[in-house]
Amino acid sequence: MSRTILDIHVLQTIPPSNVNRDDTGSPKTAIYGGVRRARVSSQAWKRATRKVFPDLLDRRDLGVRTKRVVELLSERIVERAPELSDRAVELATAVLTAAGFKLKKRKGAEYDETKFLVFLGNHQLDGLAQLAIEAAAEDKPQVDKKAAKARVDQDHSIEVALFGRMVADVQDLNVEAAAQVAHAISVHAVDNEYDYFTAVDDHKEGDETEDAGAAMIETVEFNSATYYRYANVDVDRLFGTLGDPEATRRAAEAFVRAFVTSMPTGKQTTFANRTLPDAVLVLARETQPISLVGAYEEAIGAREEGGRVGGAIRRLAEHAAELHASYDQQPLQAWAVVPGSRADLLAELATPVTLGDLVKGVGELVARRLEPVGQGV
16 A cells, blocks of 8 residues: 655755753754754654644644633633532542543642643543533542543644653653654754853943943854755645544644744744745655755765755755665655745656645645545555
8 A cells, every 4th residue: 555755855054053952051962974964853843843834724624732721721611611610629529530631730829730731622622621511420530430531632733743742651652753854954064152242231331330331141052054944744644633624734734834934943043043945745655754964974074065055955865866876765746935036956856836735735735645535445
């Protein structure tokens, strides 16, 4: 049985910035090809992608990741049944305990919390709230465990379907992720730099009786780089979790657009580093996901033909063509978004389109590939 895989490759230049820092405040890095590269973790870009979803999708199809699920569910119960406001916490606790979540009291907190972050969709929260309201008919709420678990294991949000869910306490509620996101790395070697800055006390400025020096002296570490970003979506697994071809199409379209246009928010006020990609390549496959990071195992140098961006696009095209020819991996369909004259560099590999047309094309492909499933074939 053939599969449907979406490979998303992005080349993006980010000026001086620190969008994703380590525990010391330094921009993250990695050694690849024997040289140090700038790096942005997959977690940082997945969260940035997810934060775009409310602008693209119906919020009812999304969810919330939190430890404060008792508080969240209590609020949902009161919204539906205001007369239960004095019992909402009790009812929420009963339902969540029945579903298998282990709750603990955090010092100084008003509500119990789960030990780990829990990702629940809005439809699931509504279902749990309804169970709680039904249980309120009893003096001591009794909630059927199977019913509670079933509410948590159906009607998954699009984010849970894409990024998965791990519930360490209740492993049978885990959801396998349909999307994989790689750590973004620079296509060239990078050394971090330091910005020395000062802050002046406005009230003291010009007062000759006061010290004339800065009120604060500090440094911030940064770098700048052209990154190779990669993600993939297993459309069949996405459909298996969502169970609806139309929802799967919407999820795939939203993921592609959000991943391409998103940006982690670290130090953005300091650096105003927001950019759009230099090139986007999306390849639909029916075999397996394939990263093209090997194009940059040899770091791009300052004298690369076409500069670092042009050289990176050219290498991407060449590496993809070589892999396709050597391993019989011709894609089902290919789209490329490349602003300006560099579009010719990917023209032989993919159809040049705008981002809007790319997203539309992905949606049409997903709908076409899932059509036999929707017809019960």
